[in-house]
Amino acid sequence: MASPEALLICEHCDTVYRRRALVRGDVARCACCDAELERHHALSVNAMLALILTAFIVFVQANMWPIVTLGLNGQHSSTTLWGMIVAMWREQAGVVSVLVAATLFFFPLMKMSLLGWLLWFARAGRRAPGFRQLMVTLHYLGPWTMSEVFVLGALVAIVKAHTYFDVTPDPGIYAYAALTLLITIFAGVDLRQLWDETPEPLA
Ligand SMILES: [Zn+2]
Structure with a gap:
């Protein structure tokens, strides 16, 4: 079973995703509702x-x-x-x-x-x-x-x-x-x- 840190849940439609490493400027968006899931931590x-x-x-x-x-x-x-x-x-x-x-x-x-x-x-x-x-x-x-x-x-x-x-x-x-x-x-x-x-x- 995947650890909870490896999963990402859309706050808006509850779709579950497997987390991917983001690089500078990246924003992960939900494929179902286009809500922002996560962005690269610049700071x-x-x-x-x-x-x-x-x-x-x-x-x-x-x-x-x-x-x-x-x-x-x-x-x-x-x-x-x-x-x-x-x-x-x-x-x-x-x-x-x-x-x-x-x-x-x-x-x-x-x-x-x-x-x-x-x-x-x-x-x-x-x-x-x-x-x-x-x-x-x-x-x-x-x-x-x-x-x-x-x-x-x-x-x-x-x-x-x-x-x-x-x-x-x-x-x-x-x-x-x-x-x-x-x-x-x-x-x-x-x-x-x-x-x-x-x-x-x-x-
Ligand atoms: Zn969504």
Whole structure:
């Protein structure tokens, strides 16, 4: 009988396949429903951990540094992401401020912490405590980190506001742009590889 590691099951239609070694750029697709089965692991666990640490440092800077400076009649005021969220809350835009705080701050922070935790243990070839639940949480958290939407929105707003104000982008927005890049790199990583790279603990 084949070992479970040698088999691959399509998540969408349950067809079972025999696993084949993939080379760089390869993506295995289901012959029945064309769903993605597996892709080549371009990044090692160590590389992913380094990427997460970098993303975390950039994230801290993106939140500490001001994002834009607005100038009107010789007066200038700059704001950080949190300054913006608090201002929106005060201006009765409660729902928007909560959404912004969740998608730009809490979800990305949660995602990075979870990944950091899982990868730290995976580095030693072990499954982190709570591995199963955390992998499921990460799966659902996926679509809820929207730094890229924010950076685009902020850039459009900066260009538009230019008609009325003196707008200068501040370092925070560049940090967010860098973070977007890191998130995009990470979006191409198939985290399911962690299931294979860490052995199931013996009960
Ligand atoms: Zn399928």
